[in-house]
Amino acid sequence: MTETRNTAAAGNGTSLEGSFLIAMPGMSDKRFAKSVVYICAHSPNGAMGFVINKPQTMSFPTLLMQLEVIARPEDILMPEHGKNIVVTNGGPVESGRGFVLHSGDYKSVGTVVVDSNISLTPTMDILKALSKGTGPHSAMMVLGYAGWSAGQLESEIAANGWLTCPGDFDIVFSTRAEQKYSSALAKMGIDPAFLAAEAGHA
Template sequence: MIEPAPGVVLISEPFLKDPNFMRTAVYLCEHSEESSFGLVMNRPFEQHLEDFIPELRGMTIPLFYGGPVQTDTLHFLHTLPDLIPDAQLVSDGVYWGGDFASIIDLIMAQRLELDQIRFYLGYSGWGTGQLAAEIAEQSWLTVQGSADLVFHDAPEDIWKLAVQQLDKSFHPIIHYPTDPQLN
């Protein structure tokens, strides 16, 4: 396992009971000793971006649940730093944020492919020492993230794909039931 840092993916252990993080993969955008900020990559939201942005009515753009913190905020990851000003590099080929008006213009002009950007409501956050403690308790496993993982065309598979990046001894957890008492 690797230490938390921007671009690292947190993989929830298979029996984590917290409904916000059950079988999730969280992409860390920021990490320091004081706090960590990440986005759940594999939890589609029941509504679409058009439900929140009136200019996009009629465009079915997927939206994801980024985490339980400030679910009234919108965040985005993308691969388009040349088209979206003020984007922040997180790791190889993955950028966070930028000028949202530029994104609306790109969408309206049909100059943006949906496999190049993901939108998230809310985020996942940890205060001083909280993430380190959760990792020590083995609530999270860690792997290096990638654009291929973040923008995978089957988000429901991201947790399993992240687990497959771990040592082979971890691979059986993919098949564990969510509730071992039901086994």
């Protein structure tokens, strides 16, 4: 039987920007158990990304009201699907800080293009745009982020803590949170049950 190992960019200098990190069953940090992380920045100095499958109970309209972007939920003018934007726990670092992952059809002064389809905006501009119906077609609000110092992520990957694969727009924005982990594994051709069995016999 072939052992399931990650062979993607660990120490070969290849950037993982725009890729998924998929937590292995043996992930030692319980905060990342069964997590799917979308990597937005990766260089020799470190890496930064967002967990995309750990939703918060807070609704997007409630968050906008707390931030005083709107006064009432009915003040949101975006299409109905926009009102259902998911608010997720993006990671343990600066958990009170908000970011918006979104489709590439929106850009403001603070927008960072991650890949051809997905961008990141950390400013209030995008929240105001979303509330007025002028924001991106697809978006996800994340609170906090996951960060790694120089060489840390590469070490975790080499230790078989993470699998990596190219990011997927639909998994980020369209797939239900509870299905993202299995969907990301399926993108790699891996059955979650097989992965768990492999980990159990490591």
